[in-house]
Amino acid sequence: MNPGHRPVLVLIWLWPFNQTFELDLCSSLFNIHGCVLTANRDFIEKADGVLIHHRDIAWDASNLPWILRPPHQKWIWMNSESPSNTARIPGLDDLFNVSLSYRRDADIRVPYGSLVPVHDGFEDFVDFLPSEKDKLVCWIVSNYKPEHRRVQYYEQLSKYVQIHVYGEFFERRVSEQEYKDIISSCKFYLSFENSAHKDYITEKLFNAMDLGAVPVVFGPSRKNYERFVPGDAFIHVDDFPSMRALAKYLFLLHRNQALYLRYFRWRRRFQVKTAYFPVENACLSCEYIRQNRQYQVLTNLYR
Structure with a gap:
C-alpha cells in the first residue's frame, strides 16, 4: 500500500x-x-x-x-x-x-518558539500595556559557570544596575508559576543563552516576550534574531560598547514610558507560540x- x-x-x-x-x-x-x-x-x-x-x-x-x-x-x-x-x-x-x-x-x-499572526485584517489595533512592574532587571538561571560569556555579561552589568536573580545557583529555586510571575514583574529580562550558535534561540526569548518583559538577549547575532522576531522586540548586548552603556540605556527606557512601550509594538500583529x-x-x-x-x-x- x-x-x-x-x-x-x-x-x-x-x-x-x-x-x-x-x-x-x-x-x-x-x-x-x-x-x-x-x-x-x-x-x-x-x-x-x-x-x-x-x-x-x-x-x-x-x-x-x-x-x-x-x-x-x-x-x-x-x-x-x-x-x-x-x-x-x-x-x-x-x-x-x-x-x-x-x-x-x-x-x-x-524552533523553541515563534510568532504567529494574531489578526487577519488591518483593523484598528489596541496597543499592549504590560502589567505593573516592581523590578527593573531579572534573571533566572541554574547553569551558572564563570567561563560562560553570559555570566561574564551579568557580572559586568550588575555593577551598574540591580539585577534580581533566581535559580538553583542562587539557592532560589522557582516553581513554574513563580517563574511566570517573576518575569511578568520585571521590565527587562536577561534572555541569555548558554552559548552563541546559529539559530540557537530558546524559550528564554519567547517566554520573556510572552510574559510582558523586554528581552535583553545574548546569543547569535542581531541579524540572526531578526529572522525570528522583529528587531524592535528585543535589546541585544552587541548593540552596546559596554555593559555600562547598556545599563544607561535601560535606565533611559525606565524613565521614558513612551520609548519603553515601543518594544511591545510587535503585539499589534503577533502572538507567541512555544514548541x-x-x-x-x-x-x-x-x-x-x-x-x-x-x-x-x-x-x-x-x-
Missing part, C-alpha cells in the same frame, strides 16, 4: 530525557492525521520512522536499534541542544537519514515522512 494512503508509523525509540508522553495527540493538538506513534520496539522493522533523541544515546551507541536500517525507514536524529552542549558520540555518521532540530536548515525544523516538546517533534516527524520518501543520509552529523 502507498504510505501516503495508510497511517504512518513512528517508533519512539528513546523517551526524551526518559519522560513518557501521550501518543495520541497529533490530530487534536496539531491537526496532523494518519499518524500512529508507538514506543513498542516490536515494531522496529515495520515502522516508517524511528525517532531517537541524541541526549539519550549511550556513548558506545549500545542502546540504538540492533537492526540495519531498512531502505524504507527514516531514522530521525532529534537534538535541541546547541553544538557546545552536544556530546560528540562516535559512530553516528551515515546512520541517520533525517535531522530534527531548532535549526532552520534541519530536515524537520522545530510543545517532545510531542510536537514526534508528530512533525510523522508528517515529514508522509511528504518525503526520497533517499538521503546524514554523512557528517556534527557538521
Whole structure:
C-alpha cells in the first residue's frame, strides 16, 4: 500500500530525557492525521520512522536499534541542544537519514518558539500595556559557570544596575508559576543563552516576550534574531560598547514610558507560540515522512 494512503508509523525509540508522553495527540493538538506513534520496539522493522533523541544515546551507541536500517525507514536524529552542549558520540555518521532540530536548515525544523499572526485584517489595533512592574532587571538561571560569556555579561552589568536573580545557583529555586510571575514583574529580562550558535534561540526569548518583559538577549547575532522576531522586540548586548552603556540605556527606557512601550509594538500583529516538546517533534516527524520518501543520509552529523 502507498504510505501516503495508510497511517504512518513512528517508533519512539528513546523517551526524551526518559519522560513518557501521550501518543495520541497529533490530530487534536496539531491537526496532523494518519499518524500512529508507538514506543513498542516490536515494531522496529515495520515502522516508517524511528525517532531517537541524541541526549539519550549511550556513548558506545549500545542502546540504538540492533537492526540495519531498512531502505524504507527514516531514522530521525532529534537534538535541541546547541553544538557546545552536544556530546560528540562516535559512530553516528551515515546512520541517520533525517535531522530534527531548532535549526532552520534541519530536515524537520522545530524552533523553541515563534510568532504567529494574531489578526487577519488591518483593523484598528489596541496597543499592549504590560502589567505593573516592581523590578527593573531579572534573571533566572541554574547553569551558572564563570567561563560562560553570559555570566561574564551579568557580572559586568550588575555593577551598574540591580539585577534580581533566581535559580538553583542562587539557592532560589522557582516553581513554574513563580517563574511566570517573576518575569511578568520585571521590565527587562536577561534572555541569555548558554552559548552563541546559529539559530540557537530558546524559550528564554519567547517566554520573556510572552510574559510582558523586554528581552535583553545574548546569543547569535542581531541579524540572526531578526529572522525570528522583529528587531524592535528585543535589546541585544552587541548593540552596546559596554555593559555600562547598556545599563544607561535601560535606565533611559525606565524613565521614558513612551520609548519603553515601543518594544511591545510587535503585539499589534503577533502572538507567541512555544514548541510543545517532545510531542510536537514526534508528530512533525510523522508528517515529514508522509511528504518525503526520497533517499538521503546524514554523512557528517556534527557538521
